[in-house]
Amino acid sequence: MHTISRLRIAGLGIASRIIPFPTPKVFVGADSSLTLSREIIKSGIKRLTLITSAGMYKRGEVDLILRTLRSGGVKVDVFHQVEPDPGYETIQAGVKRLRETNAQAVFAVGGGSSIDGAKTMVACYANDCHPSKLIGLFKVRKMGVPFYAAPTTAGTGSEVTVAAVVTDKVARQKHAIIDPKLVPSMVALDPKLMVGLPxxxxxxxxxxxxxxxxxxxxxxxxxxxxxxxxxxxxxxxxxxxxxxxxxxxxxxxxxxxxxxxxxxxxxxxxxxxxxxxxxxxxxxxxxxxxxxxxxxxxxxxxxxxxxxxxxxxxxxxxxxxxxxxxxxxxxxxxxxxxxxxxxxxxxxxxxxxxxxxxxxxxxxxxxxxxxxxxxxxxxxxxxxxxxxxxxxxxxxxx
Ligand SMILES: NC(=O)c1ccc[n+]([C@@H]2O[C@H](COP(=O)([O-])OP(=O)(O)OC[C@H]3O[C@@H](n4cnc5c(N)ncnc54)[C@H](O)[C@@H]3O)[C@@H](O)[C@H]2O)c1
Ligand SMILES: [Fe+2]
CATH class of the missing domain: 1.20.1090.10 (Dehydroquinate synthase-like - alpha domain)
Known part of the structure; x- marks a missing residue:
């Protein structure tokens, strides 16, 4: 029973031992998201898009990060429309903004939905495609721009995983995009971003x-x-x-x-x-x-x-x-x-x-x-x- 599934899993096991899994550079502790922001400034990025949810933005929970980046000379555009379980429309709206602002880097600050939404936007921006084209294993050819994340839930672990979950709202179905290129290059685990979580x-x-x-x-x-x-x-x-x-x-x-x-x-x-x-x-x-x-x-x-x-x-x-x-x-x-x-x-x-x-x-x-x-x-x-x-x-x- 389930011979084919077992064989596929054995294959995945071998692949997961051969394929290198990138891990991000991690900053941990209170205000580590500001340390990460200063690292971004040091790297010479001049135009960045910060991706978050409406609630996080409205409550001012990303204000300190925005202030730090802007005072370091980074022009920051904020895309704050990511809903829980982001759908194709939101991803496409985000990609449009990345194109319009000619983003040089993307920083996701939010729960798994914001991080997954941002991962998918970056991948679609770099590969000029619809999110549905990336569903499955190893479909992301390149990420194009540096990608950073600060989770505000604990959580999905999306800040370190090879996955992004997107929702087809018409078919009412969730799909996973799985590719090692989705792992952010730098991450902040900042408890101060989580104290307001109900x-x-x-x-x-x-x-x-x-x-x-x-x-x-x-x-x-x-x-x-x-x-x-x-x-x-x-x-x-x-x-x-x-x-x-x-x-x-x-x-x-x-x-x-x-x-x-x-x-x-x-x-x-x-x-x-x-x-x-x-x-x-x-x-x-x-x-x-x-x-x-x-x-x-x-x-x-x-x-x-x-x-x-x-x-x-x-x-x-x-x-x-x-x-x-x-x-x-x-x-x-x-x-x-x-x-x-x-x-x-x-x-x-x-x-x-x-x-x-x-x-x-x-x-x-x-x-x-x-x-x-x-x-x-x-x-x-x-x-x-x-x-x-x-x-x-x-x-x-x-
Ligand atoms: N990529 C992965 O590896 C992976 C793994 C597991 C789940 N997921 C996906 O991640 C999504 C769920 O992410 P989640 O569980 O982090 O929830 P979420 O990102 O959907 O957030 C849930 C709600 O909490 C709010 N919120 C987030 N942080 C907050 C804070 N600090 N203070 C106040 N409100 C806050 C959000 O705005 C939202 O309304 C699902 O789509 C799930 O399928 C992805
Ligand atoms: Fe999960």
């Missing part, structure tokens, strides 16, 4: 980072390097997300979450994600359920269904994160780990079902999720149509 978005985006780390850890393409990154991310998220959720202004918790999200991104960009993402992308595409929220709700069910195959791996994560009793057997610890995820969700007001889910969409969701996962994600256990159907039944609001 608790519900802190919770959802933090659970996205946890999903990246867990899916990367149980992936069949996991390596010693991705294991270390994923383990450290899981421990940091379990320890810091509850604080970041309750005390949003706690800079240390925010910084630890930003680093964890980055590490989880680095892990999953190499060993991949799994069915949690394959299913949650469909919930995002069809119903606009926020990405992290969907992952948080779906994750415990996918882990349940993947037991006992992943018991040893989840037990390792539990021991590393101080979840459960260290001397317990693997099965018990793995169950305690999944129970902790459920508890974290409950404590942060994340439900166990998806209110928007409709039974008549099950077939579309399952077909698209299996198509996305099989041959692309190195899942530890293969799910059938029926497995997915059972899982969706559990997600359905009572």
């Amino acid at each position: 608790p519900d978005i802190t919770a959802a985006t933090g659970m996205d980072a946890l999903t990246h780390a867990v899916e990367a850890y149980v992936s069949t393409l996991a390596t010693a390097e991705t294991d270390a990154l994923a383990m450290s991310a899981v421990a940091a998220i379990v320890a810091n997300l509850p604080t970041a959720y309750r005390k949003g202004k706690d800079l240390k918790a925010r910084e630890n979450m930003a680093q964890a999200s980055y590490d989880a991104g680095l892990a999953f960009t190499r060993s991949g994600v799994g069915y949690v993402h394959a299913i949650s992308h469909q919930l995002g595409g069809l119903y606009h359920v926020p990405h992290g929220f969907a992952n948080a709700v779906v994750m415990p069910y996918v882990l349940d269904r993947s037991m006992p195959k992943i018991a040893r791996r989840l037990a390792e994560l539990a021991r590393g994160a101080g979840v459960g009793t260290i001397a317990s057997d693997d099965q018990t610890l793995a169950e305690q780990f999944i129970a902790r995820i459920r508890k974290m969700n409950r404590d942060m007001g994340i439900p166990e079902t998806i209110a928007e889910l409709r039974r008549e969409d099950f077939e579309t969701i399952i077909d698209r999720a299996l198509k996305e996962a099989h041959g692309t994600y190195a899942v530890p256990v293969y799910f059938s149509f029926t497995d997915c159907h059972d899982l969706l039944m559990k997600l359905l609001a009572k």
Whole structure:
């Protein structure tokens, strides 16, 4: 069963060991986004486009960055129209602006949506194409201009991943553009940019980072390097997300979450994600359920269904994160780990079902999720149509 998918994954495993994965130069800590801005000035850039969302711009959260860049002689144009889950129209509007202003560099400041939107705009600007032409693996010929990012959620890890997610709003479907050229050259993990993130978005985006780390850890393409990154991310998220959720202004918790999200991104960009993402992308595409929220709700069910195959791996994560009793057997610890995820969700007001889910969409969701996962994600256990159907039944609001 699933021989072709397994062969494709083996091929991807070999490719991921041969193809160099670039990593950005990273600045970490309070005001590191200003340090990054000064580095941009030093590099001699004269015209830059800053890409963000309307909310970030209106609240003045990018003002200090703008002031720093402008006082260093950089002419900055701001494109602040990136919506959650950016669509083709927004990308094209951004590309038009990059052309009109003859941008020499692009700086994304925002959540995964702004960073992914900016990645795609830069790629379309450089390759003079429609975003849909870049969907899939290795379709980006060049990036053309330097690209920088400062995430304001922790998060997607997009600041270090080879991926950009774009949404076809007509087909109501999300698509991934995957290419190592999408990785920014410089990144700032600045907790000050995250203190205004509301608790519900802190919770959802933090659970996205946890999903990246867990899916990367149980992936069949996991390596010693991705294991270390994923383990450290899981421990940091379990320890810091509850604080970041309750005390949003706690800079240390925010910084630890930003680093964890980055590490989880680095892990999953190499060993991949799994069915949690394959299913949650469909919930995002069809119903606009926020990405992290969907992952948080779906994750415990996918882990349940993947037991006992992943018991040893989840037990390792539990021991590393101080979840459960260290001397317990693997099965018990793995169950305690999944129970902790459920508890974290409950404590942060994340439900166990998806209110928007409709039974008549099950077939579309399952077909698209299996198509996305099989041959692309190195899942530890293969799910059938029926497995997915059972899982969706559990997600359905009572
Ligand atoms: N490229 C990747 O590797 C990757 C990985 C996972 C997910 N994604 C994609 O990223 C997108 C989700 O990104 P996200 O979860 O970061 O959310 P987001 O970027 O969509 O942001 C969610 C909301 O939070 C607001 N926001 C962001 N930062 C804020 C701040 N500091 N203060 C106040 N409000 C703030 C945004 O304006 C938006 O309204 C999805 O499209 C998802 O599919 C990409
Ligand atoms: Fe994700």
